[in-house]
Amino acid sequence: MALFLAFKEIWRNRGRFILFSLVIALVTTLVLFVGSLAAGLSNANREYFDKLDGDLIVLQSDVDLSITASRLPLSLMRRIARLDAVQDAGPLGISNTKIENGDTPLLDVSLLGVEAGKPGSPDVISGRAIRLNRRYETVIDETVARRTGLGVDDTLIIKSTQGTDDELYELRIVGITESREFLYQPSVFVPLQIWDKVRPQATLNTSAVAEIANAAVVQLAPGFEPETAAALIDASLSDIETADIQTVVEAIPGYSVQQSTLGINKGFTFLIGVLVIGGFFQIQTLQKVPLIGVLKAIGTSTPAVSQSVILQILFITVFGVFLGTSATLGLGAALPEGVPAVFSLSAVWGEILIMLIIGPLGGLLAVRLASRVEPLKALGLS
């Protein structure tokens, strides 16, 4: 009965309900777009960290956990690795450079120095991982591979400023890894010793062996909790600070501010959604008060009346959210590459869920209103 009434009403007033579904669809699109952007921007900053085969990051102390400001002597890696709580530790060097391969335009990339076989060195999806620490070999991520058209066994040419001169370096591509963006740039991985030579720097580096990295990636020994392990590492060594990956990511300049700004945006859009859906169904129900009185007088139970309203809200919300999600995914497919937004259901399912919840939430007042209509209204007595 409730189902029958709910759907007959929607069907016979389909123009109005479709129009309202479109409003929900637009709110959904807005929320999902902001969500996709937040996910994309976040991802562009932290994708490398998200896929990292480590649990903790060791940084220089007194740098406010800023990975770009941190400097760690390489000798420290061995000492960290020998600690009980640590399974293994690898160095991580962070820089950026430009790819200049023939006629392809310059592509800005993150240049990451890692040690072969140590945490921080990425798994590959084709070719092999970095194996030799003294060779000019590189693993590139698939974004770099796609944008440059280069593959395994090709030569990658990077241009770095050394002192005041631009120097070109040739690196042999040995493997390709999944997308691992870092600080808004796709990544190129090289052995740390090579990294130290080819990264842009103020003076030409002549030393044969790299002595510093930016940070250490730590894999925990089995049975150790990240928090206790971090405390143990901090207690064992001086001038360092250990943090989990999330904390390091949040300390990336601008990251937290950007995410909270987008979060506030999303929050307000959700609020608008609640109010719009609430308002619509409130007015819709107010118009029907005399009819609801009659329906109750002729024997419709209050639960049936409420059910009917809830069913309508659910249906319209689900329909609107479906339209909005489709529109967002379509929009995502149409946007040019390089827009830092992740348009995938997995990135925005939380937002979709919230949109589906705020429909009924906004409609609660209407349900309450409908359930409180007195059947005596039908006789004009209340």
Added chain:
Amino acid sequence: MKNIIEINNVSKIYQNGDIVTKAVDNVSLQIKPGEFVGLVGPSGSGKTTMLAIIAALLSPTNGQVLLEGQEMAELSEDERVKIRREKIGFTFQSNNLVPYLNVQENIELMLRMNGGLNKQGRQRALDLIDRLGLTKQRRNMPEQLSGGQKQRVAIARSLIHNPSVVLADEPTASLDSERAYQVVEIFADLIHEEGKAGIMVTHDLRMCQFTDRIIEMKDGRIANQYNGRDEICNHIVCDRLPPQVFQFDEQSQGIPFEELSVHQMA
């Protein structure tokens, strides 16, 4: 014959501070199957309150309301809703019909509410639609109907589920007198044919010429009662044929309602 409705010493008293209002004051009445009662009186006389009490929409302050022998005060609110759905048919002054259901769906609604619509139910709906001269309009939406047609749909809805009591609250208030006569006339016929206990609240005394009894209320009490056509027509102007004579027989069946009414008027 056993009474369908039996009301014993019913009062409805509202108290607002020191002011006590007796909307209904010690009323007793009985209604038999097939009896059509007109409940009249000036506004504020308690006739609508009386109707609400009979309809189980309002509990009396004192007294007893029996519907087919069942004491209403003993029932829970849910059970009263069920009684309204199963045993009572309603026609209101306005807002009767569900605007997004067509004529047939509006009528069948009572069957859906009472556990579903089957073949017999659908047939009964079609018969009633035919009987009320709405066959052509059966797929129309309420907004496409005239006032009289709307009230006839409401009457069909009030009877479709075979209730024992049919109640009408000012069913002719928004109709011109010709349409009003048509509506009340067929209402009276159906009540007589189907053996319902019928009550119509109205302020239009002329409509009461189709009833079997007029109960005149004043200040919450029954002021006068007129039983039977003779008494009624002594009291009010009867310019129509008595309802008893107006019966659908074999010959007249199938003649559209509108035509039939014209014939009756001549």
